Amino acid sequence: MSGEILEDPTWSPDGARIAYIRAWQNNEGHWVSHIYSVNVDGTAQTQLSSGDVRDWRPGWSPDSARIVFQRLSGTGRDDNGRFVDADRHVVVMDDDGSNQIALTEGGHWEQSPVWSPDGTRIAYVSDLVWLVDSDGKNPRPLLTGGAFWDGGVSWSPDGKRLAFARTEGEGSSIVIVEIHGLIEETVTDAEGWDTMPRWSPDGQQVLFTRQQPDGAQQLYVVDASGRRTPISCKPRGLDDYTAGFPLPAWAAPSTGRVKITVLFMDFPNAQATYTTHTEIQNGFSYMVQYLETMSYRKLNIEVDVVHRWWRAPKNFEAYLGVTVHGAGALFWEASAEAVRLADDSYDFSDTDMFITVFPSEHFGRALAGGRAQADGKTFPGIWMNADVGVDPGIPSPLGLMAAHELVHELGLADLYPWDGNIRGIPDLRPGQRWVHSEIGLMSLEASFASTNPTLDFVAPVEMLAWSRWQLDWLEPSQIQCGIPPGGSVTLQPVAKPGTGTVMAAIPLSRHQIIVIENRRKLGYDAAAPPDHQSGGMPSHGLPEEGVLVYTVDTLTGNGQLPIKIAGEIGTVQYDSFPVLKVGESITLRGYTITITNDTHPTYTINITKTD
Structure with missing residues (x-):
């Protein structure tokens, strides 16, 4: 064995054995590492794991019967010895190496697993801090983004708190959070990287490693209390499309001037027959009017439409991917191609976002999530007419559809469920039918029972107060955070709030909150937008006035119902349009x-x- 390394020793809770890592270069020159155990007197050295893997950071269960560890593996090695299709995940095995179970294969890389003091759960670090039952069931995020990927995580002796390392600027700090509750405290706040927290036996102090900017490393001890994060109505969200705070770093500005450049591109085997003016009609004018109104004029959109068709160098099939809905569609490479084609003749230096329009006679619908680079900057984009397999069509209005996709690039998540299978369908009474509604721009779904034989779909498209709060379109003075003095609050309508209170919010945890808002038949809730401007979908506006109550879970992702309206009788089903009127309560x-x-x-x- 060449260059053998022994590391990561950890004592079993019963004091009888020590688990550790043995790493070496195998006959092919590839580094491998396996878990070993040995009695405390040096006898009975046993290899517990094997194979072309790199296992490390073992941890014992409280009863000393099992070991959890992290594993890096793949489907093979490349010419440089790196794993092909590499995956880092959490594995549990019995103390003799048998019954190895991978708890978290695939997806994000997971590491630094640690057992809870009662042995029922395992915490680990991925893009977030996660908890999973010790049998691999019920994985759930505990904390939002910001966990340092190699910073470690540690349970308090009573199992009620976790310490972990959170990335802070050019370093990391040690943070302590309650497993159940609202309290989050930052206990270190210095330059450098604070990592690998470990609790004292009495739970009063935390040991950690600090690496200074000059590379020097030292051990420190800090009291397990520090700068408490105030409970606010801005719970931290995911680092991607989010229902929380802050908005992602890649998002376009949500206030002030935003310049959007519009480009057009077709393909050698899918050529445009309409002019660019015909293709977009008046849709972008409607988009601008709508979004500036929703922002209470805090957003100033400038649209620069470049009226010419660029021709892609490849047939459209070269740019295809599969959407979250399983449909074939033009992907971000196609819209980025349009930017590359236009770059020689167009100055993108003051562009904040771009829109690529593909020919509607070949493609339909729209997508967001693109990035492009030009003139020394990177900017997000959306593309209209993206899906393949749709019937050849004529240019359709793009207004609300474009606004929806554009707000994705401001950072907001889809509020409708991507997977239709999560919808349960309760039975209806005789004479009733389901009416589908989508509330707000990001499509908060609510199907409700109705006896109206002509009503099939409603779309009150005034944006949710919560969405506007995320986008910094509401002032803190317009938010009632927590139970108000005396228990009562008067809410102005979200469509025309003036300077009054628009939203009441009750924090439930670090990432869950109740939101209350006033919906009136005003503004874009008054009636259906004209088909020729909004996007061609006939609908009614707000069917009933009232107070909308919903919960937000900022750890729930895009298309997974991060917002749920209160009072459902099935998944997104309600016995009437889900607003409360005078005398009603929930x-x-x-x-x-x-x-x-x-x-x-x-x-x-x-x-x-009430409790």
């Missing part, structure tokens, strides 16, 4: 919300804690 997560007064256009709401 009890939700330990709070009762009652509508006590309707003085048009305001509603007065009373909030009481």
Whole structure:
């Protein structure tokens, strides 16, 4: 064995054995590492894992019967010895090496697993801090983005708190959070990298490693209390499309001037027959009007339409991918190709976003998520007419569809469920039918029972107060955070709030919150937008006025229902349009919300804690 390394020793809780790592270069010159154990007197050295893998960071279960560790593996090695299709995941095995079970294969890389003091759960670091049952069931995120990937995680002796390393600027800090509850405390706050926290036996202090900017490493001990993060109505969200805060670093500006460049591109085997003016009609004018109104004029959109068709160098099949809905579609490479083609003749230096329009006679719908580079900057983009396999069509209005995709590039997540299978369908009473509704621009779904034989679909498209709060379109003074003094708050309509309170919010945890808002038949909720401007989908506006109550879970991802309206009788099903009127109340997560007064256009709401 060449260059053998022994590391990561850890004592079993019963004091009888030590697990450790043995790493070496095999006959092919590839580094491998396996888990070994040995009695504390040096006898009975046993190899517990094997294969072309790199196993390390073993940890014992509290009863000393099992070992958890992280594994790096792949489907083979390349010419440089790197794993092909590499995956880092968490594995559990019995203390003799048998019954090895991979708990978290695939997806994000997972590491630094540690057993809870009661042995029922394992915490680990991925893009977030996660918890999983010790049998691999019920994986769930505990914390939002920012966990340092190699910073480690540690349980408090009583199992009620976790310490981990969070990336902070050019370094990392040690953070302590409650497993159940709202409290989060930053206990170190220095330049450099603070990692690998370990609790004292009494749970009062935390040991950690600090690497200074000059590379020097030292051990420190800190009290297990520090700068407490105030409970606010801006819970941290995912680092991607999010229902929380802050917005992703890659997102376009949500306030001030935003310049959008519009390009057109077709393909050798899918050529445009319409002019660029015919292709877009008046859709982008509607998009601008709508979004500037939703932002209460805090967003100033400038659209520069470059009226010419560029021809891609390849047939459209070269740019295809599969969407989250399983459909074949033109992917971001196609829209980035349009930027490359236009770069020689167009100055992108002040572009904040771009839109690529493909020919509607060959493609349909729209997508977001593209990135392109030109003139020394990177900017996000969306593309219209993206899906293949649709019937050849004529140019259709792009207004609301373009606005929806554009707001994705401001950082917001889809609020409708991508997987239709998660919808349960309760039985209806005789004479009833389901009416599908999509509330707000990001399509918060609510199918409700109705006896109206002509009503099939409604789309009250005034954006949710929560979405506007995320985008910095509401002022802190317009938010009632927590139970108000006396328990009552008067809410202005979200469509025309003036300077009054627009949203009441009740934090439930570090990442869950109840939101209450006033929906009136005002603004874009008053009636259906004209088909020729909005996107061609006939609908009614707000079917009933009232107070909308919903919960937000900022650790739930794009298309996975991060927002749920209160009162559902099935998944996104309701026995009526889900707003509360005067005299009605709902009890939700330990709070009762009652509508006590309707003085048009305001509603007065009373909030009481019930447990």
